[in-house]
Amino acid sequence: xxxxxxxxxxxxxxxxxxxxxxxxxxxxxxxxxxxxxxxxxxxxxxxxxxxxxxxxxxxxxxxxxxxxxxxxxxxxxxxxxxxxxxxxxxxxxxxxxxxxxxxxxxxxxxxxxxxxxxxxxxxxxxxxxxxxxxxxxxxxxxxxxxxxxxxxxxxxxxxxxxxxxxxxxxxxxxxxxxxxxxxxxxxxxxxxxxxxxxxxxxxxxxxxxxxxxxxxxxxxxxxxxxxxxxxxxxxxxxxxxxxxxxxxxx
Amino acid sequence: xxxxxxxxxxxxxxxxxxxxxxxxxxxxxxxxxxxxxxxxxxxxxxxxxxxxxxxxxxxxxxxxxxxxxxxxxxxxxxxxxxxxxxxxxxxxxxxxxxxxxxxxxxxxxxxxxxxxxxxxxxxxxxxxxxxxxxxxxxxxxxxxxxxxxxxxxxxxxxxxxxxxxxxxxxxxxxxxxxxxxxxxxxxxxxxxxxxxxxxxxxxxxxxxxxxxxxxxxxxxxxxxxxxxxxxxxxxxxxxxxxxxxxxxxxxxxxxxxxxxxxxxxxxxxxxxxxxxxxxxxxxxxxxxxxxxxxxxxxxxxxxxxxxxxxxxxxxxx
Ligand SMILES: Nc1ncnc2c1ncn2[C@@H]1O[C@H](COP(=O)(O)OP(=O)(O)OP(=O)(O)O)[C@@H](O)[C@H]1O
Ligand SMILES: [Mg+2]
Numbered sequence: 001x002x003x004x005x006x007x008x009x010x011x012x013x014x015x016x017x018x019x020x021x022x023x024x025x026x027x028x029x030x031x032x033x034x035x036x037x038x039x040x041x042x043x044x045x046x047x048x049x050x051x052x053x054x055x056x057x058x059x060x061x062x063x064x065x066x067x068x069x070x071x072x073x074x075x076x077x078x079x080x081x082x083x084x085x086x087x088x089x090x091x092x093x094x095x096x097x098x099x100x101x102x103x104x105x106x107x108x109x110x111x112x113x114x115x116x117x118x119x120x121x122x123x124x125x126x127x128x129x130x131x132x133x134x135x136x137x138x139x140x141x142x143x144x145x146x147x148x149x150x151x152x153x154x155x156x157x158x159x160x161x162x163x164x165x166x167x168x169x170x171x172x173x174x175x176x177x178x179x180x181x182x183x184x185x186x187x188x189x190x191x192x193x194x195x196x197x198x199x200x201x202x203x204x205x206x207x208x209x210x211x212x213x214x215x216x217x218x219x220x221x222x223x224x225x226x227x228x229x230x231x232x233x234x235x236x237x238x239x240x241x242x243x244x245x246x247x248x249x250x
Numbered sequence: 251x252x253x254x255x256x257x258x259x260x261x262x263x264x265x266x267x268x269x270x271x272x273x274x275x276x277x278x279x280x281x282x283x284x285x286x287x288x289x290x291x292x293x294x295x296x297x298x299x300x301x302x303x304x305x306x307x308x309x310x311x312x313x314x315x316x317x318x319x320x321x322x323x324x325x326x327x328x329x330x331x332x333x334x335x336x337x338x339x340x341x342x343x344x345x346x347x348x349x350x351x352x353x354x355x356x357x358x359x360x361x362x363x364x365x366x367x368x369x370x371x372x373x374x375x376x377x378x379x380x381x382x383x384x385x386x387x388x389x390x391x392x393x394x395x396x397x398x399x400x401x402x403x404x405x406x407x408x409x410x411x412x413x414x415x416x417x418x419x420x421x422x423x424x425x426x427x428x429x430x431x432x433x434x435x436x437x438x439x440x441x442x443x444x445x446x447x448x449x450x451x452x453x454x455x456x457x458x459x460x461x462x463x464x465x466x467x468x469x470x471x472x473x474x475x476x477x478x479x480x481x482x483x484x485x486x487x488x489x490x491x492x493x494x495x496x497x498x499x500x501x502x503x504x505x506x507x508x509x510x511x512x513x514x515x516x517x518x519x520x521x522x523x524x525x526x527x528x529x530x531x532x533x534x535x536x537x538x539x540x541x542x543x544x545x546x547x548x549x550x551x552x553x554x555x556x557x558x559x560x561x562x563x564x565x566x567x
Contacts, residue, residue, distance in 0.1 A: 005328065008328075008361060009328075011361075012358070012359055012361070015355065015358040015359055016359075018358075019344070019355050022347060022351070023344055023346050023347060083342055083344075083345065084340050084341050084342045085341070085342055085343070085344055087305075087310055087338045087340070087341050088336070088338060088341045088342075088343075088400075088403070089359075090309070090310045091308040091309060091310055091331065091334070091336040091338065091413075092331060092356070092359040092360065093328045093329075093331035093332040093359065093360060093361075094328075094331075094359060095328065247310065247311045247312065250305065250310055250311065250338075
């Protein structure tokens with residue numbers, strides 16, 4: 001594909017992202033759930049312990065980003081299958097990767113925007129961002145990474161949204177508990193660390209601790225590198241697998 | 251059957267197009283060409299492979315073998331999709347946004363400039379009688395309104411080739427007439443139209459050429475009138491009497507090949523319908539029957555279709 005055609009497809013991916021946001025994301029319950037759910041989950045852990053906002057913020061931020069970027073993205077493909085809107089989209093002058101990239105971008109934007117809310121609240125409550133550029137970069141990589149993971153949950157060409165959501169929850173909850181959110185990496189035993197390293201969320205949480213708490217465990221470049229690697233692998237897998245299964249959805 | 255034409259003049263060119271689903275053949279190496287500006291009907295019984303063919307032509311699925319070109323461009327390529335408009339068999343607009351937003355989405359996906367998109371969207375919404383409801387969520391639309399919107403969406407980018415998979419199925423007379431009128435005028439303006447339908451009347455009224463597909467293979471490609479002419483064994487006379495009669499006695503009349511009771515009428519198949527009409531009049535007179543109606547019928551496209559797809563037994567049985 002030449003440069004002009006590539007640019008055109010990226011532009012159309014943005015059109016698809018805009019459509020996703022308008023139709024699937026901009027709904028009161030979705031937005032509220034995106035914030036409230038991680039908040040309650042986090043509070044249920046934090047209540048009764050004497051934890052400072054500085055300690056809680058990185059984990060909370062990681063959780064919000066993780067849950068929002070994986071909240072709706074797995075549901076888009078099965079919903080479009082069930083509502084029979086996908087065939088229309090596939091017959092438009094867009095490639096399958098364009099459609100998938102569009103879905104990832106919508107989820108990415110949603111994850112970033114919603115995550116800014118707790119960050120603002122945190123700033124209001126007196127936390128400081130020691131490395132804003134690194135945090136920004138980390139959020140971007142993580143949002144991409146989690147969005148692509150969300151897309152990976154829906155590769156099976158089914159129209160059954162609830163099955164896909166159940167499957168994604170089955171993966172998402174354990175991930176939250178192994179990612180150094182409630183107990184920082186530094187305090188984990190070796191086996192705990194070994195498990196934590198398989199979760200991409202670990203690296204974002206660790207990076208956020210560097211930036212908001214100056215107490216990360218891994219070097220910053222390792223966190224960023226790991227997020228980039230996970231993001232690339234998830235994105236490529238999501239593109240490849242969806243490309244295979246999408247024609248079976250019509 | 252298939253007239254070879256210079257390729258440059260072909261809007262659609264299909265060579266040995268083949269599609270399997272789980273080892274079962276859905277489309278079995280079909281080849282045909284559609285000249286630019288023609289109105290092409292694609293007919294066939296349920297499960298014959300029509301939708302599968304349309305999906306391969308519109309780039310929704312990939313063929314297992316063979317190829318298809320749209321104005322010389324490989325089907326499924328961005329360039330080919332850019333010049334096609336599609337009304338899929340079972341497709342919905344997005345129901346949680348308005349008709350207007352559905353159209354603007356289409357415009358952006360085809361890369362249309364904003365002003366042109368708005369102008370054309372307004373034009374087609376007017377034509378389809380949807381303009382006053384353009385800002386309603388599609389959720390609130392009836393089935394017929396949704397189908398008209400889908401057609402608006404297909405027409406918005408001003409496609410050179412229009413693919414329609416049963417666009418009028420399940421619509422009322424007004425809606426399907428409206429759609430047929432629009433298709434006719436588009437065709438008159440030079441658009442190539444590829445129409446899948448079960449409605450033989452519709453195909454007969456609209457199409458320059460029809461292809462008939464059965465069990466994945468093409469059984470005929472020709473002008474409707476020529477197809478009818480090849481079905482000459484289907485000439486018939488339809489008769490209805492005011493009194494009950496024996497079916498046997500009709501079968502004994504000279505030149506009758508077959509008799510079928512159809513409601514309050516009898517249909518007698520023959521090679522010479524004029525002669526049979528005279529015999530029937532005589533028969534009714536000599537038996538003291540009242541003749542309610544008597545019509546000689548030439549084969550319809552439906553007759554040709556049925557003959558070509560071997561379904562006469564199941565249809566009237
Ligand atoms: N997604 C699919 N998976 C498996 N088999 C399929 C699929 N789509 C179609 N088929 C099979 O392919 C054959 C052709 O189907 P197709 O939908 O093309 O028929 P059609 O001519 O459009 O029929 P109809 O008039 O009922 O719309 C059928 O035997 C059908 O069962
Ligand atoms: Mg069909």
